[in-house]
Amino acid sequence: MIVVLIEGSNMRQRHWIASALLLAGLAAAAPQTARPPFPVDKASDEAARFICGLSSTSEPWKKLQETAEWKGFTERLEKSWADLDAKRLVPMRKWAEAELVAANQETRTVFYPFGGPDLLTPLILFPQAETYVLLGLEFVGHLPNFDKAAPGNVQAYFDDLTLALSDFINKSYFITHNMDATLYGDKVEGVLPLLSFFLKREGFAISSVRRVDILESGELMESDFSAARRIRRPYGVKIEFFAEGTSRLRTVYYFSADLVDSVFQKDSPFHKWLEGLTFETTYMKSASYLPHYKEFSNIRNLILAKSRFVLEDDTGIPFRYFPPKEWTSQLYGEYIQPISDFKGVEQTDLKAAYADPAQGVKPLPFHLGYHWSTSKDSVLFFRKK
Numbered sequence: 001m002i003v004v005l006i007e008g009s010n011m012r013q014r015h016w017i018a019s020a021l022l023l024a025g026l027a028a029a030a031p032q033t034a035r036p037p038f039p040v041d042k043a044s045d046e047a048a049r050f051i052c053g054l055s056s057t058s059e060p061w062k063k064l065q066e067t068a069e070w071k072g073f074t075e076r077l078e079k080s081w082a083d084l085d086a087k088r089l090v091p092m093r094k095w096a097e098a099e100l101v102a103a104n105q106e107t108r109t110v111f112y113p114f115g116g117p118d119l120l121t122p123l124i125l126f127p128q129a130e131t132y133v134l135l136g137l138e139f140v141g142h143l144p145n146f147d148k149a150a151p152g153n154v155q156a157y158f159d160d161l162t163l164a165l166s167d168f169i170n171k172s173y174f175i176t177h178n179m180d181a182t183l184y185g186d187k188v189e190g191v192l193p194l195l196s197f198f199l200k201r202e203g204f205a206i207s208s209v210r211r212v213d214i215l216e217s218g219e220l221m222e223s224d225f226s227a228a229r230r231i232r233r234p235y236g237v238k239i240e241f242f243a244e245g246t247s248r249l250r251t252v253y254y255f256s257a258d259l260v261d262s263v264f265q266k267d268s269p270f271h272k273w274l275e276g277l278t279f280e281t282t283y284m285k286s287a288s289y290l291p292h293y294k295e296f297s298n299i300r301n302l303i304l305a306k307s308r309f310v311l312e313d314d315t316g317i318p319f320r321y322f323p324p325k326e327w328t329s330q331l332y333g334e335y336i337q338p339i340s341d342f343k344g345v346e347q348t349d350l351k352a353a354y355a356d357p358a359q360g361v362k363p364l365p366f367h368l369g370y371h372w373s374t375s376k377d378s379v380l381f382f383r384k385k
Helices: 011-029 042-051 068-099 101-106 120-125 151-171 176-183 192-201 269-276 294-306 348-355
Strands: 109-112 131-136 204-214 220-224 235-243 250-256 281-284 309-312 327-333 378-384
Touching: 042 151, 042 192, 042 204, 068 101, 068 120, 068 151, 101 309, 101 378, 120 131, 120 192, 120 281, 151 192, 192 204, 192 235, 192 250, 204 250, 204 269, 269 294, 327 348, 348 378
Parallel strands: 109 131, 109 281, 131 250, 281 309
Antiparallel strands: 204 220, 204 235, 235 250, 309 378, 327 378
16 A cells, blocks of 8 residues: 655544545455446347346346246256257357458458348357348347236247257258248247347347338438338348447348349349448358359359358359359368259369369368258358459
């Protein structure tokens, strides 16, 4: 302790000054409680906590989390999530740290078409990005409101949420017809619960949830999320989030959008917006081989023109669209015949590249994609020269 004596002060004054300085020193040395640097959308954040198995101190969540329904859901979720983390998420993080160094250093925005509500995968592969733009056919929906819910409603919600998540947890992707069965009912409504679920499981706080529409000019218009829902695509949601204790506010956009050429035309408002968007990295997996077809040439050409990096599996843009004079390539895993659900999409040139020792194919320490029964996957990483 440093004691400062003021000339002319009496003993009582000196004692008071020393005490004040001591208390100031203790206050400075005491650990400060981290306060969030951004506002938290409490209603959205607390609802997301509840549906991802995290306890809450506010109502109605505090009361509902004492029910057998919530406790049973949470117990099952923790077991399946621990298994997912060990088998997929931890290896993915380590792989990205080793193999995606340049992409992570240079990427501020990740573009993820055909990904639906799979926010978790780009969060893990590109943890340094500031913005994530996800596209899918599924509508946005709403987070649950259980103010007057009966326990049976809570159980029904968790049953549908478990079903909606099961394909992703077990197979690494969402199956469209299963999402149709669970996300369009009166329980789990749309993809917003899933996006919020992934954010909370990754430890983020939700700062705001805004509705977004594309104007005819190609500009983005934000509005209050409670505004009437637009039926026609494209429309979406903007979620701002942050990791507690940090000073970085990040953003995820999800758009319900059809990317077939007849809708996603070059002069369409959504095409104009994406054309004006800066995204360094495009990521694709389990894309139903849609970028292979001529009917999806506009989104394919946009990705090739704007991306500095493309990370995908064999369901993304075909290998032949990445000529060596324009792109460097690194292959991972193993190329095998596409599953029987998809015909006419085998890539003989990619198969030959995987068999060529000069390609220097590297192993893939985790599973992602349609070959979940064999865990034989291909991952392709391209960098524009």
